[in-house]
Amino acid sequence: MPNHLTRNIIAGSISLLLFACANTTESQAPVATDSTIASPVPAAVVRTEAVNPGATGEITLNRIMSDPDWLGREPTAPAWSLDGDIVYARKREGSEVNDYYLIKADKTGNGSKIELSAQHAYRYDEKAASNDGKYTAWRFEDSVFVKLADGAVVQLTRGGQSLRNLTFMTDNRLMATTGDSVVAFDLTTGQQAMLMSWKFEDAPVANKPPKDYIAAEQQTLIQYIQVQRKNRDDAFAHDAAMRAASPAVAPAPFYFPSGDRLVAATLSPDGKHAIVVTTKQGSYRDKTDIMPHYIQEDGRIAAIDVRQRVADAQPVEETVWLLDIQAHTQHKLSYMNLPGYNDDVLASVKAENAAARGETYTVNRLPRAIGLLDSWYWREPSIRWHQDGTAVALMLEAWDNKDRWIVTVDFASKQFNTEHRLHDDAWVNYRFNQFGWLHNTHTLFYQSEHTGYSHLYVQKPGEKPRALTSGEYIVDEVTLSSNDQYMYFQANKKHPGIYEIYRVNVATGEHEALTDLNGVTEYVLSPGEDALLLTHSKVTQPPELFIQRLGNGSEPVQLTHTVSEAFKALPWTAPQVVAIPSSHTSKPIYARVYLPEGYQQGDAKRAVVFNHGAGYLQNAHLGWSGYFREFMFHSMLVQKGYVVLDMDYRASAGYGRDWRTAIYRQMGTPEVEDLRDGVNWLVNNANVDRNRIGTYGGSYGGFLTFMSMFTAPDLFQAGAALRPVSDWAHYNTAYTSNILNTPDVDPIAYRKSSPIYFAEGLEKTLLINAPMVDNNVFFVDVVRLVQRMIELEKTDFETAIYPVEPHGFIQPSSWLDEYRRIFKLFEENL
Incomplete structure (x- = not known):
């Protein structure tokens, strides 16, 4: 789910064949032109290449679901001393x-x-x-x-x-x-x-x-x-x-309202001013419920406090204070001059919901709750002082997730000056929000998605921004050089699934590619700014560290070799990345497809469609996946003669704003449409029997398994939903309110998007695997759905519970049990 959306999940890398089906146009399927990547050819003649030519042996569940130490224990947290x-x-x-x-x-x-x-x-x-x-x-x-x-x-x-x-x-x-x-x-x-x-x-x-x-x-x-x-x-x-x-004698304290709590406090480098942000007491984990943990050392049941549900969420307002240290004064900064501050941005949504109740909604111009940009992703306050201490910028957001402002503070007039407003009728992306000052001038840099893709801008306060990057690709992980000459960044310029490292000259806008590894690559700039420490992987090769010297045409040099011989010895299947034509958008749906030898010959094959988790995550990229167990499981299925498809359905990361927000107020609808296109592609291009296809996935993937099995029962003959969401009103606020607003405002969106309302549609065999101490997707999601299916007199489902497991399983025995059940489901029903 979303709180597993880290950069490490996107980071992996792959070097493998890319191909598009024969009727995909160039505009639908941009493919990198690097010499290591094959040109697009009809799927009918493309074969999967072996990872290790000549590797033999059987891939077994006991091996791939055992403690992952056997893979080799990859390097993590790379840094320069x-x-x-x-x-x-x-x-x-x-x-x-x-x-x-x-x-x-x-x-x-x-x-x-x-x-x-x-x-x-x-x-x-x-x-x-x-x-x-x-x-x-x-x-x-x-x-x-x-x-x-x-x-x-x-x-x-x-x-x-x-x-x-x-x-x-x-x-x-x-x-x-x-x-x-x-x-x-x-x-x-x-x-x-x-x-x-x-x-x-x-x-x-x-x-x-x-x-x-x-x-x-x-x-x-x-x-x-x-x-x-x-x-x-x-x-x-x-x-x-x-x-x-x-x-x-120490200076007197500054006093703030009793009952409030601190959000952030930063003092200017010259010691003259401070920004302090406060809010009312209360927290993300207000005690609205508990989670029982049955397996304890003392033999008793522990009651674990859990996070608040989005259904219980209330708007959170934060107060920004400007402090004058020498005069020892404090002033509350007003949000009133922010553009859009009191816009009723949800008026149409409220009107639709009111009409459904037989009421008429009147536009409400009450001020919106505003505060610092939520730092749950970046984990640092959204306040940036210029190094000379005479200027400060803040990144603010509306609690309804529709607006983000970058503001500076006028110390004399004690007010905000808006430098950039990013508005999105769906929701503002929480990921692409790096910003700060150039070192030597009062010039801001920041990321913005206002063109539809995350790009990099510089702007002097009060002036218009200047774009340093543009195009249909994602810019992320920005590093400013000490002399302000360059900004280094990661981007998927060559292909949506290939992430390389680039730099742009801040003055001229000239771009330079620093790596050409054709995978997913992350970097850390050296203290002397003369080298990059790279983390690079390929689809069948876990991450390793490389060093890339800057200048003089140097090539990257591999540093670490941590992958085990045991891993290398097995015949893993390298998935191909395909661009599947969409029936609903002008863009293709990128997907990994795992193909057995001779898949075009003989009878039509069985197939499995995997649904990745987190929603906003990319898995059809060219690097090692965070879903490494699933990669190994898919290789095992290929050995058994299955075809496997892993789609970056709409809502996935890496493809821009429109792909991300397609699910606004209708989670589970665009994704199931994309799954149908994927199934049709398998039947038409990979010799798959339409009546022998199953699906599975965990977390958001479990939710999507529910939605496909309940709302499109003709698609799959069997499905496994792992740690699944069944009712979004029970999920957290930070993620869910972006996409569905809140249940009190937009119950239509929750009823349209929650599987529990569609359970009567189940016609095929369903396996539900549920961890009991999951503080991300609560066990109650499964409990409520099972009770509803009992009341609906459904018979083609079974539930497996895991008493000691959190959202991400830990015990190898649990992983093995779960995937034995999934494999048995497919073997018996496909």
Whole structure:
């Protein structure tokens, strides 16, 4: 599901044949022209190439569903050390613990394991460098270290209250957040100073005003009372003056409404202003329900708190405060001048739902709830200070998910200036929202999807943006060079399923391809900006690390070799990537197809259609898939004579805004239409028997299995729904409200999109596999659906439960049991 949508899932790579069916036009199926990729040819004459020519052996469920350590334990979390060497993590065999390895910059190979006592010298959780390059500071675990101008390393802290958000100020002091305050360290003297702090309570006063008539008279008549009040006034004023004047006293805290909580607090690098964002108490995991966990060490049942359902969600407003540190004043910034602030963007949706109830809806111009862009994907506050401290930008979003604003703050007038508004009648994408300032000028850069694809822009405040990229491809993972000359990025320019690394000259807009590996490649720019640390994989080869030197026509060099000989020895099937013509759009549906030897000869074949999870995820790409067990299972099915299809149905990532938003208010409708096109393609191009096709998938793929089995019972003879959503009103807010709004506003969308409303359509055999401690898709989704099918007197279904498993299974025995049942389902029904 969506909270598994990380860049690591998109990242994998494949080097394999690409082909389109004979009647696909060039505009429908753009194919890379790299020499390692075959030209498009009719599907009838394309054969799958063996991964390892000559490899033999039987692919078994016991092997592929066992602990995945046997594949070789791929490198993860690649990074550059402070000295320009390479550090990466690798799972320890037979353990959940990661070990870390060091590869010297001039070496290749898997490197040497870094001892625990030395890891702080090579790894960091966050890092900051001073603008003049004299100092580098980093946090590792609960300590902060500093590399001084002479190269010496000093441990600044060890334990105690942790430091976060390391930043160098314009005067070269190191600034950090600790608890409810921001502190600065003078690295030449060792002095620590509190710069600002905050509290959520009423600000103290010397004397409270009289609460009633009697109190007022008492204070007027009694001289003793007057003296006491004057003494408190004097002491309070003296304390304030001391805080303002004396370096020996910390500045007074800033006070915010009692009952609120902090969202973010950042101080400008020059120490003159701060942005603080607050909201009302409450959280994503408000206790609206619990999840029982039956298998406990003490033999009792544990009640686990779980996240809020979208049906229980209420609008969340955040307040942005501008603080003047020297004057010690705070000002609430108003959203009123944001374009579209009080637009009734859901008026047509509300009117449709009102009409369904026999009512008439009147447009409502009440202000919308607004706050910082939700950082659940980026995990960092959407506030960016220019390094000189004189400018700040924020990325704001409306709670209804229809608008995103990039704003700057006018410190003099204390108001927002809107630099860019991105509006989407469906929803604004949460993924493509990197933004910031160029280092040397007051120029913003940002991603925007307003042309239909994620692209990169630069813009001086108050001026029009200038596009640095354009076209029908996705730009992501942006890195700005230290001198503002280049922006590095990942993009699928050559083909939707091929991700390479590029850079663009910020001044000229000239593009340069830095890699040509024909897979899915990720990168980390070296500290000296003279090399790229690449993570590259292929469809049948798990990720490995490469180094690509910049300039002089250097070729990438493979560093690690972690794939096991046991994995290499098996005859995996390399899927072909096809562009299937769509009956409903002008774009093709890209898909992986796994074909057995001689698939065109003899009787029509059995087939299985796999539905990937997460909805917004790409799986028909040219890299190693996050669904590696499914890849191996599909190879096993091919050995048994099956054809397997894995489609990037509408809603999938990698194909632009329109493909993503096709499911707005109708989840399960466009995707099933695409599955029908896929089934027709299999029958017409891969010698598949229309009456011997099954389907399966987990999470969103389980939901889609339900929708196809319930609403299009002619498509598949059997289906397996794993950890499936049956009613979107029970899923989370962050994901679901994007696509279906909220149930109180748009019940039509929920009824149209939730399988539980279509259960009467089940006609073929259905397997439901449900983990019981799933805090993503609750077990109750299956419980409610099963009860409904019992009441509908359905008989062709069975349910398997997994008492100790979360959303992503952990125990190999559970994986084996699940896929034995899936395989048995297909063997018996296809």
